[in-house]
Amino acid sequence: MFASILASGLAAGAIYALVGVTYNTMFSTSRVMSFTAGQLAMLGGLFGSMFTLKLGMPLLAGFLLTLIACAIVGIITEFVAVRPVLKSLDQHLYVLSTLALALMIQQVAAIKWGTEPQPFPRLIGWGSGVWDEKFWLPVVACAITIAGLEYLYRRTLVGRAFVAIAEDNFAARALGLPERNLRVASYALAGVIGGIAGFSGGELLLAFFANGALLNFYGFVPVALGGLGNNRGAIVGGLALGLFQQAANFLVGGIFSSVAVFALFIVVLLARPQGLFGFQAARRV
Amino acid sequence: MGVSRRQVLLGSAGAISAATSILPKPAIAASDPIKIGFPAAMTGPSSAPTIGFNRGVTFAVDAINAAGGVKGRMLEVITRDTQGDPTKAVNATQELISQAKVHAIWGPFNSGEALATTPIMARAKMPNVHPCVVETLIDPAKFPNAFRLAPSNNQWDDAVRNYCLNILKVKKVAVIGDTTGYGVTAVGASVAAFKKDGAEVAYQANIDATQPDMTPDLLRARNAGAEVIVVWSVSTGMEARMFNTRAAMGWDISFVGHPSMASGELAGLVEKPENWKKVYAIGYKSCSYDASGKLPAKSQDLVDRLLKANVSVKDTLLWWIAGGVDAIDLIAKAVEESGSTDSAGIIKYWNSLSKYPGYFGNYAFSPTQHNGYLTEEIVMSEASSAKNGTFALAPGYT
Numbered sequence: 001m002f003a004s005i006l007a008s009g010l011a012a013g014a015i016y017a018l019v020g021v022t023y024n025t026m027f028s029t030s031r032v033m034s035f036t037a038g039q040l041a042m043l044g045g046l047f048g049s050m051f052t053l054k055l056g057m058p059l060l061a062g063f064l065l066t067l068i069a070c071a072i073v074g075i076i077t078e079f080v081a082v083r084p085v086l087k088s089l090d091q092h093l094y095v096l097s098t099l100a101l102a103l104m105i106q107q108v109a110a111i112k113w114g115t116e117p118q119p120f121p122r123l124i125g126w127g128s129g130v131w132d133e134k135f136w137l138p139v140v141a142c143a144i145t146i147a148g149l150e151y152l153y154r155r156t157l158v159g160r161a162f163v164a165i166a167e168d169n170f171a172a173r174a175l176g177l178p179e180r181n182l183r184v185a186s187y188a189l190a191g192v193i194g195g196i197a198g199f200s201g202g203e204l205l206l207a208f209f210a211n212g213a214l215l216n217f218y219g220f221v222p223v224a225l226g227g228l229g230n231n232r233g234a235i236v237g238g239l240a241l242g243l244f245q246q247a248a249n250f251l252v253g254g255i256f257s258s259v260a261v262f263a264l265f266i267v268v269l270l271a272r273p274q275g276l277f278g279f280q281a282a283r284r285v
Numbered sequence: 286m287g288v289s290r291r292q293v294l295l296g297s298a299g300a301i302s303a304a305t306s307i308l309p310k311p312a313i314a315a316s317d318p319i320k321i322g323f324p325a326a327m328t329g330p331s332s333a334p335t336i337g338f339n340r341g342v343t344f345a346v347d348a349i350n351a352a353g354g355v356k357g358r359m360l361e362v363i364t365r366d367t368q369g370d371p372t373k374a375v376n377a378t379q380e381l382i383s384q385a386k387v388h389a390i391w392g393p394f395n396s397g398e399a400l401a402t403t404p405i406m407a408r409a410k411m412p413n414v415h416p417c418v419v420e421t422l423i424d425p426a427k428f429p430n431a432f433r434l435a436p437s438n439n440q441w442d443d444a445v446r447n448y449c450l451n452i453l454k455v456k457k458v459a460v461i462g463d464t465t466g467y468g469v470t471a472v473g474a475s476v477a478a479f480k481k482d483g484a485e486v487a488y489q490a491n492i493d494a495t496q497p498d499m500t501p502d503l504l505r506a507r508n509a510g511a512e513v514i515v516v517w518s519v520s521t522g523m524e525a526r527m528f529n530t531r532a533a534m535g536w537d538i539s540f541v542g543h544p545s546m547a548s549g550e551l552a553g554l555v556e557k558p559e560n561w562k563k564v565y566a567i568g569y570k571s572c573s574y575d576a577s578g579k580l581p582a583k584s585q586d587l588v589d590r591l592l593k594a595n596v597s598v599k600d601t602l603l604w605w606i607a608g609g610v611d612a613i614d615l616i617a618k619a620v621e622e623s624g625s626t627d628s629a630g631i632i633k634y635w636n637s638l639s640k641y642p643g644y645f646g647n648y649a650f651s652p653t654q655h656n657g658y659l660t661e662e663i664v665m666s667e668a669s670s671a672k673n674g675t676f677a678l679a680p681g682y683t
Contacts (some may be wrong), residue, residue, distance in 0.1 A: 001504065004498070004500045004501070004504075008497060008498035008500065011497070012497055012498075034442065053553075072322050115549075116521050116522070116550050117520075117521060117522030117525070117550075117554060119553030119554050120555070122556070128533075129533060132533075149662065203498045204498075205495070205497055206522050206525075208495070208522055210495060246498065246501075249496065249498070249501040249502075250501040251503075253490055253501070253502070253505075255464060255490075255491055255492075255493070258493070
């Protein structure tokens, strides 16, 4: 039982963590919590299934096309749901605009791919039981994505520009950084991360239009637990959430596991409103 | 005493109305078509059954009209696409009753729509046959016009219980459903009925259909000593995960339950084809083939006629087509026997049917029983054995 909790908990947790990082990536350059993060992951599964199973493309080509398609959806999100409301961030209109776009994506997915889960191919064919690839693949994908992001943010000029925008938008613009282009690029990057989450978790979650709403919700929890904009917090929060959820599934059953998860979530937020890894921003008065 | 103009007018009106009320009504106008309303989800995610029903409807109407109609009157089907949306179904029903002035309605085909339209049809005393499973849709006192052509959920439940207890001869069952309203209600009813029949419900659960790993629940069911797992869910994703988990656990146990376990989509969702074995979904005698691959003679006759008329049976279920044929036949027969399209006559005829021989099954209605399908005609099918819309009988039937 312990092995099962670890295997499925870490797998689900890695997917939640990647969706959390998707939220953060979009947030860092726009200060917008875009509720399309879960839908991007959902599309990762559906595009992956379509390219590799229905169209019969080789795995690598299918994977790359999935990431490109998700990146395009990310860019569309920036143009359609984020850019028009940036001037009035304090009114939080982005909640409506991104939620509306998320619903549109979900409806279009239901019309295009149907309301029943679609099969997802076996990607590598390694492992069985608790070592089945459907359990370890999301964890590996999460680790590689985080390593890639760390490299991007610390070692590349574009990555440092992202960080600069995230740290202080006005100062970055004063230094001549192309804030708008960087924001579009960050949304494309978020699309890629969401696509990786959906593709690597496709064997576990199947290619299913309803996964979008689920991942929107469970992907938001690690962001809130870890602290908004904090990727390391999102990773720890996501993995902890997955493990706790699976442990609750085993110990108290499916229906009550959601209650247990959100009870813990509320307790943590009551104790640390800024998240476990967040910090209170000092404000000059 | 003088007679006022008002009194003259009132007296004249009374005399005219008295005279006309005793005039004989004209019999059926021989050339008027018999209009059948067909509010159905022709498009959208829940359109699969309608596609099958529609083939049966078209086939039956063409056959009756080609033979001269009903006492010279042609059948005319007036279709309205509800897209599976109760609001659109309500609008379509109202339009069919008040504008198109149909004589009977076949449909709608999902319970959500039927829950919204049944009271409207009852108010209009509109003869209605439908195949929806929700119990409350049939109530001869509240809805004397509504007749069910397919089993109710309780009849499914009875058939599943009968298979588990009397054919598989198990004593300890696990009952699992999803967390939808349907899943919770069906699990509750199934558990209560199993207990009433003396079986031990070793494990019961409602699982979120998107839960990625079914190991926790199947482990608990196994540890509780379950000998069969009864499933009440329409989620093929959840069902596939359960079948895959059973295989991963190396657990040799049967799944019995909801017809969705025989859905063709499961072929792509299970990790290996053998994971879909020992799964027995609700089916029907009329649409099941025996060990030698033969359908009942009457069903084979229908299939032959359908194929001769170029009606495809490969990408749908035979019971949907057969149900469509039966519905049209029932309406046509009611008009023929009652001698008119008057709703009271049609309803009276249906209420008199003690064993009407249809293709999908035999139907028995009475003024107090509008669940027409006979429970003994419900059987379990080998879920993975689909062939031209029919299934192999599950083990244990002779």
